[in-house]
């Protein structure tokens with residue numbers, strides 16, 4: 001079978017593979033607590049579901065413009081103007097099925113063969129995948145634990161070259177929960193103006209923040225013209241499966257992105273957009289309640305993780321992920337990488353987490369191990385998961401047995 005070469009450059013999101021593994025184990029009757037999933041566990045609020053039903057009943061079942069329904073783009077423009085403090089026109093908004101397509105489309109539209117794109121490592125794996133797919137050169141910027149996983153501006157400066165075409169920022173950040181302080185965003189903005197690059201600002205977690213207000217790089221003078229804001233309903237309104245997101249970008253780029261929508265999916269589902277619009281216009285208590293619940297879960301999981309021998313976890317400022325350093329635990333128990341710890345916890349403790357390999361290609365100089373735990377579940381599940389992790393790691397015989405099995409499998413495959 002002849003497959004185009006470019007497909008070999010396309011990466012993936014291995015979280016979906018872990019999800020398939022969890023489902024398989026559950027189908028065999030195993031009791032698995034999934035802390036691997038990047039989505040709120042709560043149901044979409046009923047006023048939003050009612051709006052979708054109303055949309056279906058009203059006949060919103062046909063195509064709509066590729067850039068999105070006019071009323072919805074207007075509502076989004078108003079919302080982004082207010083929350084980011086910038087004037088946004090509906091023509092600068094493109095509605096897409098989820099936030100992810102904005103990464104796909106904007107990189108396809110802005111990056112040429114050999115252009116360099118600086119992106120956070122660890123980071124959402126689709127950045128690296130799409131940079132490679134577009135023929136661009138990925139330039140990772142390591143987010144360091146001692147900076148609470150924020151950008152190191154000095155390091156960023158050293159990565160900028162005359163080929164830098166785009167910098168991707170994601171604050172609050174997946175997988176670390178870190179944020180980029182306003183001063184640092186300002187410095188990144190100044191670099192963008194000086195070196196003339198795009199900023200793809202992934203703000204999908206902007207409403208899931210535990211202190212203060214979310215800051216967008218688009219607020220700084222001259223930045224609206226070179227920023228692509230990615231946001232959407234997946235996380236804020238617990239609507240991951242509905243597939244609604246949007247990008248805010250200069251009009252000219254918006255027209256190209258809308259053409260990519262025409263060429264790929266035609267448009268985002270019409271009744272879904274209607275419900276998503278009502279989600280923004282309706283009561284926001286469900287969002288506040290959800291974030292209050294996440295805050296409690298965050299405090300519970302961070303305290304629990306810090307009690308586990310060999311783990312150290314910073315308190316994340318946003319999103320719903322804990323990202324403990326597990327290097328000491330891995331070394332002590334004999335796991336070569338956090339991926340092996342991930343497999344051990346899934347198969348022997350019945351807890352699904354993600355190792356750091358899920359968040360971008362590792363740098364050579366990176367000798368630390370991390371895992372990501374999503375704290376969207378119930379308090380009871382989080383407590384039980386922590387208990388299972390602690391007990392399984394303290395069970396020397398179980399650890400040795402797992403490592404023996406793993407090394408035997410490796411021996412066969414080499």
Ligand code: PLP
Nearest residue numbers: 038098099100124174204232234
């Ligand atoms: N950006 C980041 C940082 C994410 O974590 C995710 C989803 O996990 C997305 C974008 C994509 O969101 P969506 O599910 O709306 O496509």
